[in-house]
Amino acid sequence: MKKEAWFGLTILFGIIITLFIFMPAPADITNGHMGLLMLALIVAAIMLGFPTAFTLMGMGVGFTLYAYQDMGTRLAVEQTLDLMVLRTYAVMTNDVLIAVPLFIFMGYLVERANLIEKLFNSLHLVMARIPGSLAVATIITCAVFATATGIVGAVVTLMGLLALPAMLKAGYDVKLSAGSITAGGCLGIMIPPSVLLIVYGAVAGVSVVKLYAAAFFPGLMLATLYVVYVIILAKLKPKMAPPLSEEDKRITLPEFAENIKNAISNKALPGLLTALKGKRNASMPAKTLLYQLFITLLPAIVFFGAMGITYGIVTAPAPQQTYELQEMGFGSFDTPSDSYSSGLAEPPGAGGLAEPPGTLNEPPGAEPMAQAAVEEVTATETVIADEAGRTNAPMTFWIIFFTGLALLLIFYTFFTFARLEIFKMLLASFFPLAILILAVLGSIVFGFATPSEAAAMGAFGGLLLAFAYRRLNMAMLKESMYLAAKTSAMVCWLFVGSSIFSAAFALLGGQEIINAWVLSMDLTPVEFMIMAQIVIFLLGWPLEWTEIIVIFMPIFLPLLGHYNIDPLFFGILVALNLQTAFLSPPVAMSAFYLKGVAPPHVTLNQIFLGMLPFMGIQIFALILLYVFPQIGLWLPEVLYK
Structure with a gap:
C-alpha cells in the first residue's frame, strides 16, 4: 500500500x-x-x-x-x-446562489477559449530578464486564469500540460515547478470573483459584495508573496531556476519591423512616424504603418483618456441648491383663489383683520439693514446661479498626471519593436481577460450590479471571448453548459x-x-x-x-x-x-490534478514537497492579514461607509 x-x-x-x-x-x-x-x-x-x-x-x-x-x-x-x-x-x-452557475459557466467558456497558451507565452517573454522568469510567469498566468475561471482543476491541469514541460526543459527544479503550478492554480478560490466567497456569504449571511472587496488585496498579496519567494529562491540558488537562454528570449519580428529597424530606428514610435514620411514607406503599406502606430500609441491614448475623464470628475462644480425667498403668510403660495372656493372665508361684516392700535414699529435704522441683507443674499444667489466655471483640480491630480506622463515618456524611450510584438501578444491574451475580470469585479464592488447580474455579464463576456477567438461552436457551448450544470448541481x-x-x-x-x-x-x-x-x-x-x-x-x-x-x-x-485545502496531503486535489498530466518521472512525493514552501507562505500571509486587518478591510470601509 x-x-x-x-x-x-x-x-x-x-x-x-x-x-x-x-x-x-x-x-x-x-x-x-x-x-x-x-x-x-x-x-x-x-x-x-x-x-x-x-x-x-x-x-x-x-x-x-x-x-x-x-x-x-x-x-x-x-x-x-x-x-x-x-x-x-x-x-x-x-x-x-444564482451567481454560482453563471460564474462557473463563465469559467468553462474562458477555459475553452484557448487563451492560456497565449497568456503564458506572452508573460514569460515579459518576465524574461527576471530571475525564475518561467516560474514567475506560471504563477501570474495561474492567478489571472484562475481568477477568470475559478476552476482549480482546469487551471492546474492546463498549466501542467503547458508550463511544466517548459520549466523541466529549461532545467528548473521539479519541486519548484510543481509548487508554482499547484499554488498558483489555487489562487482562484481566493481572488474574486470566487465561488468560495459566494458560498461563505450564503452560509454566514454576509454581503458577497463586501466579501469581494475585502478579498481583493489579500489575494493580490498572496500572489505577490509567491512571486517574491520564487525570485529570491532563483537569485540565491540559480541551479533551481536557471535563466533563459538567448534563443528563448529572441522574438521574431515581422517584415515591416525588420525593415524599419534596419533602415530607420529600433524604437517603435520614432521609427513608425519616420516611416510614414516621404519615400521611406514605399515598400510598406501606409495602412499597415498606421495600424501599428495606433497599437504603439494605445498606452498613451488610454492614459490621456483616463486622465481627461478624471479631470472632468474632479473639477466638476458641486451641485448647488437654489432656494426662493418668500414672505410667510397665506398669500405666499400664490394659489389661485378659485382653487379653494369652498374653503374658509371671512365672516360677514368682519371687515378683515387689521393692525391693533399701537402696533410696534421697527426700531430706527432696522429697515435699511434688512433691505441690505436681502440684497446681499440675492446677489450671492445670482453669482451661484450664473457661475458656469469649474473648480480647480486638486494637487493630487496633477502629481499623478505628471508622474504618469514621465513614466509614459520613459516607456516610449525603451519601447522597441521587440517589445511592440510582446505588447501585441498581451493585447491578444492578457488584456481581454483583465478587462473581463475588472468589468465583473468593478460592477460588483462599485454597486453597479448585484453579484448575480455581474455573473450574467461575465458569462456573456465569456461568450464574446470565445467568439472573438473563433472557439465558439455548438459542441463547445453544449460541453460548457453540461459541465457548468454538473458543477452547480454539486454545489x-x-x-x-x-x-x-x-x-x-x-x-x-x-x-x-x-x-x-x-x-x-x-x-x-x-x-x-x-x-x-x-x-x-x-x-x-x-x-x-x-x-x-x-x-x-x-x-x-x-x-x-x-x-x-x-x-x-x-x-x-x-x-x-x-488555500491549504488544495495544497495539504492526503486530499491535496491540485497535486493529483498535476500528477495526472505530469511526466512519469515526476512523483507525487516531489509534488507534495514542492507545495510545502507555498503552504508556509500561506501561513505567513494569514499572520500578516491578522496583524494588519486593514489589508482586507480598507477597501470595503472606503466604498461602503
Whole structure:
C-alpha cells in the first residue's frame, strides 16, 4: 500500500480512536453527544470516499429521526420530512446562489477559449530578464486564469500540460515547478470573483459584495508573496531556476519591423512616424504603418483618456441648491383663489383683520439693514446661479498626471519593436481577460450590479471571448453548459445536504455543547481566533474547502458575536486559510490534478514537497492579514461607509 494511503488511514483511525476515548459511557450519552458523534462520523465517511452531499443528507435524516424518536414513529417521520422540505426550500430561495452557475459557466467558456497558451507565452517573454522568469510567469498566468475561471482543476491541469514541460526543459527544479503550478492554480478560490466567497456569504449571511472587496488585496498579496519567494529562491540558488537562454528570449519580428529597424530606428514610435514620411514607406503599406502606430500609441491614448475623464470628475462644480425667498403668510403660495372656493372665508361684516392700535414699529435704522441683507443674499444667489466655471483640480491630480506622463515618456524611450510584438501578444491574451475580470469585479464592488447580474455579464463576456477567438461552436457551448450544470448541481446539493445536517446537529444539541465548551475556556478574542484558524488549517488536510465551509462554518459562526469578531473579516481569514485545502496531503486535489498530466518521472512525493514552501507562505500571509486587518478591510470601509 502507498504511503499516502497509510497516511489517510492513520488520520481516519485517529479520529475513530479519539471518538471512543472522549465519548461517555452508554448510560450517560445525551443527544448532544450524538451530535458530536454525527460530526465525527461525517469526517470519517468523507475520507472513506462516500459522496459528501448525500452522506450529509443521509446522516442528517437518520439523526433527525433519532432526535424525534420519543414522539412516536409516525410523527417522527413527518417531522423529519418537514425538516427536509423546509431546509431544501430555504436553499432553493437563496438569491445569492444564482451567481454560482453563471460564474462557473463563465469559467468553462474562458477555459475553452484557448487563451492560456497565449497568456503564458506572452508573460514569460515579459518576465524574461527576471530571475525564475518561467516560474514567475506560471504563477501570474495561474492567478489571472484562475481568477477568470475559478476552476482549480482546469487551471492546474492546463498549466501542467503547458508550463511544466517548459520549466523541466529549461532545467528548473521539479519541486519548484510543481509548487508554482499547484499554488498558483489555487489562487482562484481566493481572488474574486470566487465561488468560495459566494458560498461563505450564503452560509454566514454576509454581503458577497463586501466579501469581494475585502478579498481583493489579500489575494493580490498572496500572489505577490509567491512571486517574491520564487525570485529570491532563483537569485540565491540559480541551479533551481536557471535563466533563459538567448534563443528563448529572441522574438521574431515581422517584415515591416525588420525593415524599419534596419533602415530607420529600433524604437517603435520614432521609427513608425519616420516611416510614414516621404519615400521611406514605399515598400510598406501606409495602412499597415498606421495600424501599428495606433497599437504603439494605445498606452498613451488610454492614459490621456483616463486622465481627461478624471479631470472632468474632479473639477466638476458641486451641485448647488437654489432656494426662493418668500414672505410667510397665506398669500405666499400664490394659489389661485378659485382653487379653494369652498374653503374658509371671512365672516360677514368682519371687515378683515387689521393692525391693533399701537402696533410696534421697527426700531430706527432696522429697515435699511434688512433691505441690505436681502440684497446681499440675492446677489450671492445670482453669482451661484450664473457661475458656469469649474473648480480647480486638486494637487493630487496633477502629481499623478505628471508622474504618469514621465513614466509614459520613459516607456516610449525603451519601447522597441521587440517589445511592440510582446505588447501585441498581451493585447491578444492578457488584456481581454483583465478587462473581463475588472468589468465583473468593478460592477460588483462599485454597486453597479448585484453579484448575480455581474455573473450574467461575465458569462456573456465569456461568450464574446470565445467568439472573438473563433472557439465558439455548438459542441463547445453544449460541453460548457453540461459541465457548468454538473458543477452547480454539486454545489447546490452540498448546500441542501449541509442545511439538513446543520439542522439535525442543532436539534440534537451539538452546537450548544461546542458553544459551552469554547466559552468555558474563557478565551480572549485573539486566542479564539487563533484556535479557530488552527482547527480550519487542520481540517484542510483531510477535507476540501466546500466541506469545511458548509459543515464547520455554521459551528463557528454563532460564537463570533460573543467575541465581537466581524464575520466579514473572519470570512477573509478563512478563505486565505482554505488555500491549504488544495495544497495539504492526503486530499491535496491540485497535486493529483498535476500528477495526472505530469511526466512519469515526476512523483507525487516531489509534488507534495514542492507545495510545502507555498503552504508556509500561506501561513505567513494569514499572520500578516491578522496583524494588519486593514489589508482586507480598507477597501470595503472606503466604498461602503
